[in-house]
Amino acid sequence: MNRKLILAPILGVGLAPSLALAQGANAVGGTQRSYDPIAVAMFAFFVLLTLGITYWAAKRAKTASQFYAAGGGITGLQNGLAITGDYMSAASFLGISGLVYAWGYDGLIYSVGWLVGWPIVTFLIAEPLRNLGRYTFADVVSFRFEATPIRILAACGTLVTVAFYLVAQMVGAGALIKILFGLEYWHAVVIVGALMILYVTFGGMIATTWVQIIKAGLLLGGATLMAVLVLAEFGFNPGALFAKAVEVHPLKGAIMGPIFKPGAPVSTPLSAISTGLALMFGTCGLPHILMRFFTVANAKEARKSVFYATGFIGYFYILTFIIGFGAIVFVSTNPDFIDQAKVQAGASVIEATKGFPNMPAPWLAKAVGGDVLFGFISAVAFATILAVVSGLTLAGASAISHDLYASVFRHGQANEQDEVRASRIATVCLGIFAILVGVGAERINVAFAVGLAFAIAASCNFPVLLMSMFWKDMTTRGAVVGGFLGLVTAFFGVVLSPAVWEGIFGNPKGSALVTIDNPTLVSMTLAFAGIYLVSKFDASRRAATDRAGFGAQFVRSQTGIGAVGAAAH
Amino acid sequence: MNVSTLKRIEADPNYQKLVSERRSLGLTLSIAMIVIYFGFILLVAFAPGFLGASLTGGVTTIGIVIGILVILSAFALTGFYVNRANGSYDVLTQQIVRETQK
Numbered sequence: 037m038n039r040k041l042i043l044a045p046i047l048g049v050g051l052a053p054s055l056a057l058a059q060g061a062n063a064v065g066g067t068q069r070s071y072d073p074i075a076v077a078m079f080a081f082f083v084l085l086t087l088g089i090t091y092w093a094a095k096r097a098k099t100a101s102q103f104y105a106a107g108g109g110i111t112g113l114q115n116g117l118a119i120t121g122d123y124m125s126a127a128s129f130l131g132i133s134g135l136v137y138a139w140g141y142d143g144l145i146y147s148v149g150w151l152v153g154w155p156i157v158t159f160l161i162a163e164p165l166r167n168l169g170r171y172t173f174a175d176v177v178s179f180r181f182e183a184t185p186i187r188i189l190a191a192c193g194t195l196v197t198v199a200f201y202l203v204a205q206m207v208g209a210g211a212l213i214k215i216l217f218g219l220e221y222w223h224a225v226v227i228v229g230a231l232m233i234l235y236v237t238f239g240g241m242i243a244t245t246w247v248q249i250i251k252a253g254l255l256l257g258g259a260t261l262m263a264v265l266v267l268a269e270f271g272f273n274p275g276a277l278f279a280k281a282v283e284v285h286p287l288k289g290a291i292m293g294p295i296f297k298p299g300a301p302v303s304t305p306l307s308a309i310s311t312g313l314a315l316m317f318g319t320c321g322l323p324h325i326l327m328r329f330f331t332v333a334n335a336k337e338a339r340k341s342v343f344y345a346t347g348f349i350g351y352f353y354i355l356t357f358i359i360g361f362g363a364i365v366f367v368s369t370n371p372d373f374i375d376q377a378k379v380q381a382g383a384s385v386i387e388a389t390k391g392f393p394n395m396p397a398p399w400l401a402k403a404v405g406g407d408v409l410f411g412f413i414s415a416v417a418f419a420t421i422l423a424v425v426s427g428l429t430l431a432g433a434s435a436i437s438h439d440l441y442a443s444v445f446r447h448g449q450a451n452e453q454d455e456v457r458a459s460r461i462a463t464v465c466l467g468i469f470a471i472l473v474g475v476g477a478e479r480i481n482v483a484f485a486v487g488l489a490f491a492i493a494a495s496c497n498f499p500v501l502l503m504s505m506f507w508k509d510m511t512t513r514g515a516v517v518g519g520f521l522g523l524v525t526a527f528f529g530v531v532l533s534p535a536v537w538e539g540i541f542g543n544p545k546g547s548a549l550v551t552i553d554n555p556t557l558v559s560m561t562l563a564f565a566g567i568y569l570v571s572k573f574d575a576s577r578r579a580a581t582d583r584a585g586f587g588a589q590f591v592r593s594q595t596g597i598g599a600v601g602a603a604a605h
Numbered sequence: 606m607n608v609s610t611l612k613r614i615e616a617d618p619n620y621q622k623l624v625s626e627r628r629s630l631g632l633t634l635s636i637a638m639i640v641i642y643f644g645f646i647l648l649v650a651f652a653p654g655f656l657g658a659s660l661t662g663g664v665t666t667i668g669i670v671i672g673i674l675v676i677l678s679a680f681a682l683t684g685f686y687v688n689r690a691n692g693s694y695d696v697l698t699q700q701i702v703r704e705t706q707k
Contacts, residue, residue, distance in 0.1 A: 141656070144672045145649055151676055152642040155683045159631040159638075163690075278664045292666040293657020294649045305650035312646045316639070336695060343687040350676045588606050591614050594624055595701050598606055 074411030116344025121248030136360020140291025153319025180585030206474030514571030522563025529555020
């Protein structure tokens with residue numbers, strides 16, 4: 037199969053999207069530019085609706101609390117949907133169903149990885165996070181530690197994660213929209229960037245939340261409809277669907293189990309474990325996800341929201357599995373979706389699928405639901421990207437305005453209007469950054485960027501957050517050393533890995549300094565070890581203050597007494 | 606929170622019960638999820654043939670069933686925790702908060 041699939045383990049989840057999107061771009065790059073009127077109309081409707089919501093939200097998003105946290109007035113169910121909308125990128129939908137289409141069972145391995153971080157968020161993170169924080173996860177970490185170094189560390193962890201994730205989404209969006217709507221790549225990037233700036237600058241967290249809720253509803257509804265239409269063809273018997281897929285897929289029965297050979301998404305045991313760690317614990321350290329827990333009234337609602345989100349996300353991944361198998365049956369067998377020239381050149385029908393590997397889901401929509409469903413699913417994919425980039429931009433802007441501007445530069449003396457204004461300026465700057473890099477980086481490997489984002493979230497944000505909430509003896513110095521150690525080793529671990537050093541930078545084979553595809557096993561361990569050892573041997577005066585502050589922090593994290601907007605009593 | 610309130614809460618048997626129960630449940634369930642997930646990953650890595658074996662002679666494999674069960678277990682463990690927390694932990698928390706307001 038194609039060479040880029042070999043990169044998959046590095047990026048883990050991210051892989052799926054990137055590959056898919058990068059490939060799709062190449063595959064369809066030079067073909068006709070036809071606007072699909074139904075898709076455009078549905079997308080225009082979504083844009084008008086969300087701009088209307090932004091107008092409504094703009095009147096409310098005046099205070100810092102409204103701007104960053106929607107005033108804490110989001111319910112558990114609403115937040116569960118918004119988390120779902122924040123987390124499930126177009127990559128999850130198109131990338132995973134494309135992986136299932138190409139490899140069958142291996143796609144399910146990715147789905148599982150993308151889900152299993154959520155229970156950990158529920159058991160260990162959500163409630164203490166809500167009880168201790170206000171707008172960003174740096175609030176939680178700096179609760180008892182020295183504010184300036186901790187805010188700088190958390191802002192670095194946030195901004196690096198957000199920057200890579202955001203650029204990946206922009207590049208993916210451009211490539212995808214080019215195929216779905218026939219737009220020029222840079223037009224698509226500018227449209228996504230401009231809408232995202234409008235939502236976040238004017239509507240803050242309120243508008244972002246509602247864009248995410250609507251998108252989650254559309255995505256879950258659209259995917260459910262497709263899965264039902266597929267299963268209906270087989271009398272709602274999944275066994276019959278699998279049997280037919282095995283019959284028509286070039287890999288035959290192998291698609292029903294792990295394929296696990298060079299070129300397949302999971303290539304060596306060590307990579308599989310390291311990627312698994314990145315997925316599971318990266319989820320617990322994504323700043324745009326953590327930020328969502330401050331939008332609910334209290335720890336109880338935070339807990340409920342993550343329960344709903346886990347259910348929606350797990351359900352969605354089961355749907356993508358059915359959609360991928362449905363595409364094997366209805367897309368790979370339909371000559372309309374196959375590039376016959378490639379088949380004659382020796383490609384399998386899977387590889388020769390137009391827009392492979394990210395188009396099987398939209399083509400399936402066309403096959404089972406005609407042009408209307410195709411247009412709807414295309415519009416949903418566009419909406420999906422908008423919701424994710426809005427959440428990311430807001431998280432990045434908050435790190436700049438709340439953590440760096442208000443806490444570090446103004447030493448907590450900034451007034452609320454200044455802080456919100458700084459946040460709006462930061463949003464516009466981040467948006468322009470994302471557009472410029474997105475337009476300039478059309479050829480960037482998207483998987484690389486997303487994989488790096490997850491690895492850094494798991495190796496910097498997560499260890500620092502978890503240890504600060506539960507380990508009494510942790511100190512400021514330990515947090516800073518361990519956090520930066522994780523961040524730096526994750527970054528270089530990805531850059532120096534075979535897939536990136538040799539595969540992307542084109543260095544000779546065997547020259548990569550790191551042999552493992554995903555650095556998380558090493559970088560996350562180093563972060564925890566750094567925090568532990570440095571804190572243990574920290575005898576500074578600040579260390580005594582840090583440790584003495586744990587008691588009050590822990591009581592508040594457990595009971596919510598003193599929490600911002602606490603509604604426990 | 607002043608020092609005397611802090612000391613009083615820390616000495617409150619309800620608080621001690623809340624903290625120890627929630628900590629042991631949260632840790633147990635986290636370890637369960639980690640074991641389930643990495644057990645699955647290790648099967649993928651070291652026993653792909655087992656996952657690819659047919660369940661009952663048809664095309665459906667053991668791996669499909671296990672994969673779906675891992676997804677369902679994530680939901681079930683989360684549900685178990687939330688159910689426990691909504692019941693007993695919230696009640697304990699309310700009692701602790703009421704105590705501090707006396």
